[in-house]
Amino acid sequence: MIVRDQLVKFLNDELQVDKIRDYCPNGLQVEGKVEIRRIITGVTASQALLEAAISANADAILVHHGYFWKDEAAQITGIKKKRLQALLANDINLLAYHLPLDAHKTLGNNAQLGALLGVEGITAVAGVEPAGVLMQGQFKQSTPLLALKQQLQQLLGRDVLVSDAGIGAVTTLAWCTGGGQGYIEQAASAGAQLFISGEVSEKTIHLSRELGIHFIAAGHHATERYGVKALGEYIAQQFDVDVEFIDIDNPA
The missing domain is CATH 3.40.1390.30 (NIF3 (NGG1p interacting factor 3)-like)
Incomplete structure (x- = not known):
């Protein structure tokens, strides 16, 4: 088990997020439970990945493509509402690292x-x-x-x-x-x-x-499967947590 804030600090430090300008927030994007025992990693925080993580009883999801991109609509409606609702209802943390993970x-x-x-x-x-x-x-x-x-x-x-x-x-x-x-x-x-x-x-x-x-x-998608998978494996080596990479196929 690892405490959420400890995991976030570890990843932010490892990926040096403070040194990289990006067009989305890197780090913790949606707050969930404090104690993390199971992490699902994937390329994009799509609804399919969220549902897979819920089925796997995940405490946190770690992705390369998260939410809240620069210039996107701020309203919480439609797809954005459904995704955030799934995370909040199940108390799952969402962590995303874009350029720092590239x-x-x-x-x-x-x-x-x-x-x-x-x-x-x-x-x-x-x-x-x-x-x-x-x-x-x-x-x-x-x-x-x-x-x-x-x-x-x-x-x-x-x-x-x-x-x-x-x-x-x-x-x-x-x-x-x-x-x-x-x-x-x-x-x-x-x-x-x-x-x-x-x-x-x-x-x-x-x-x-x-x-x-x-x-x-x-x-x-195909060229960006490997960073988040490697990062998840690195987390599992450092802490007593279960980490699983789930590949939601995308031909783009």
Whole structure:
């Protein structure tokens, strides 16, 4: 068991939330019971995840995508009412960490995706804030783009979209999980031959071709499963709590 405020402080300190500007509140978003024995982790605090957590008798839910985003409507109606009602009625804490979880040097989404791909020499791309939101590294040996596509599809369990810039095999790469396609120019400037993100925009493909950098969109949800899962496992190592990751499938 861990006391709620102790867990929040531990996570806020580990993820250095005070040092990162974000467009949502990081940390405790909805207050529930004081004593926490069971935590459910997941990518997004959707109704499906809330219901799974309720069925699992969770005391807290830990996610990457929580609530109360900048410029969203403040009214507690519709979907927002239903979600908050479920949390409050069951006295479940909701903790959410967005950019701090993307950028963490070992537990973050970027670090975890890099490790999954077997990337070596992983570092944050200099000049991009917060540090770690865009990472770079290299493969041990030059790898054909088609082989990387197949590897990603096998690891993530989904199809990926590929833009072949016609530059051949890949040694150096940069990546930003989720909706990070806007970093493609910084990735190219850092010397990457391949840029991986979760999402793709129309202009991303044109930039890939004109900058001469391969691009892969591997899914927002698919690329961001690993940070919150790793963070939950880290909590279980540090405290006497039961932690379970639940993957609510999302093809986006």
